Amino acid sequence: MPMTESTGGIYLDHHATTPVDPRVAEAVMRYMVEEFGNANSVDHVHGERAAAAIEAATDTVAELLSADSADVCFTSGSTHAIELAFSHALGTVEGSPLRVALSRVEHPAVIDTARRAERLGMATLQWIDVAPDASIDLNRIEGLLPEVDLLCLMAANNEVGTIYPVAKAYELAAAAGVAMLVDATQGVGRVPLDLSETPFDYFVFSGHKIHAPKGVGALVSSVYRAENNYGLSGSHAATPNVPGIVGLGIACRLMSQEGATDEQRLRGLSALMRAELRATVPDLVLNGSDPRLGGNIHISAPGAPNDLVVARLRNEVAISTGAACMSGAQGASHVLQAMGLPQDVQESALRIGLGRHTTREDVLHATQRIASAIASVRTSLERHNA
Ligand code: PLP
DSSP states (O other): OOOOGGGTSEEOBTTTOOOOOHHHHHHHHHHHHTSOOOTTOTTSHHHHHHHHHHHHHHHHHHHHHTOOGGGEEEESSHHHHHHHHHHHHHTTSOSSOEEEEEETTSOHHHHHHHHHHHHTTSEEEEEEOOOTTSOOOHHHHHHHGGGOSEEEOOSBOTTTOBBOOHHHHHHHHHHTTOEEEEEOTTTTTTSOOOTTTSOOSEEEEEGGGTTSOTTOEEEEOSSOOOSSTTOOOSSSOOOOOHHHHHHHHHHHHHHHHHHHHHHHHHHHHHHHHHHHHHHHSTTOEEOSOSSBOTTEEEEEOTTSOHHHHHHHHTTTEEOBSSOGGGTTTOOOOHHHHHTTOOHHHHHTEEEEEOOTTOOHHHHHHHHHHHHHHHHHHHHHHHHHHO
8 A cells, every 4th residue: 555645654653553454354344244144143154154254264373373273262452362361370379479470571461461460469570671682581581480470471572673582481481380471462473483382371462463453363372261252251152253353364374474574575674774774863773682573673863852753754654652552642661661771762762663565665765754854853952952
């Protein structure tokens, strides 16, 4: 889709959300308009077809992850899946709080859920620090495990794009008898994740980060066996979001077929963008470190507050000052704070996320606009302060 000024400019905020792939949208539309049956109404063909479509989607999700189809439970997204995982994990300990270790850079969907459990006296939390480049020390995790019931580590960070060694962490956790929750919302389809080799206890992801619609995701878990497609247990089986689930299935199939190649292409484009930005923006700081998501670029331009830069780019280039969940709030990023970055680096941080439809022309044009917005902000502040 051409991203012109009238559409809001070049879209480079794919960590926040992704456009629905037309191949996904076509199927979603069909399951809204033609195949509209309730998958729980198995008395007629409409319901039967809807139920069959969910089964097929379950298989494609499982295929992408080399998981068992029986472990796939559809949810309304990652936050819902994380809450289900926590509710299950909290039920695995008796008479004492669940001892949770989590990285300081987890998404608020994990952090807030863990903190709520802590407030209710149902969990105790131990925080795993990150280095200034956002990397994590597996030895530190290993050292904590004897005192932990549940380890939470994300597959890839939604701000600085760091890919975390979840498979190695799983080996350590499994050896110590500790359950593990992996938030793969940013990593799924982009980072190699093979649940047949590393059967994480709880694995969550969301459709809208992989070109499926918003409002659908999954918890994949061998310990959590859902009684229906929304993981709710009780006498009433919730009506499944058939179009969303079908869309998620197709998005996963596309990731199986194209995810690795696209990630490679994005790696090339982001390297180009970093080099161009470095050449055109004086004193540019590159935040985070490799391994990182192919489409992630996280920069700071000290002296150019990020809210002023994105305001100048409005309608031209869509980039972000932080995580989507924080957008609007403009609060300090807990990720950048955890990395211990200097204040002016935090205040001028810009997250750029390239995606499936980003072209080389988009990258070159956006780079030029971003560099000139930064220069303009710096000049006006220098004048103002002179
Ligand atoms: N975890 C990560 C790493 C995310 O990036 C997001 C969304 O921004 C979430 C969880 C929450 O996902 P959802 O919007 O599907 O609830």
